[in-house]
């Protein structure tokens with residue numbers, strides 16, 4: 001009995017080590033403002049695995065002409081500027097949180113209204129593709145975030 005439980009635990013541990021580990025994704029997008037075709041989205045990615053992961057590409061699953069870029073915000077001489085990121089590293093056993101004024105996704109070519117959900121297709125470096133739905137929040141809840 002003890003031996004079989006031990007074997008089971010070992011099997012669970014090794015399947016976790018061989019696999020990518022648990023990756024939880026949450027977050028939200030901002031609504032697109034009238035006349036604008038861009039909106040920011042902020043994800044929280046929790047890598048519960050013992051293997052580093054990385055997010056390589058994000059697509060707007062519902063919008064044929066939509067595109068998503070991964071941005072970080074850097075401060076140069078006191079001025080905040082956006083910089084594209086090729087990949088987003090997700091270290092083992094860590095949480096990466098995007099937020100206004102920092103890491104974010106720029107969604108373009110999509111019209112998003114508050115109260116809707118937007119579906120994002122996340123591509124990870126190890127080949128995993130994950131579809132996530134995040135809520136769209138209104139501009140009234142908007143923090144100060146300007147693109148460009």
Ligand SMILES: [Cu+2]
Nearest residue numbers: 071082106147
């Ligand atoms: Cu940006």
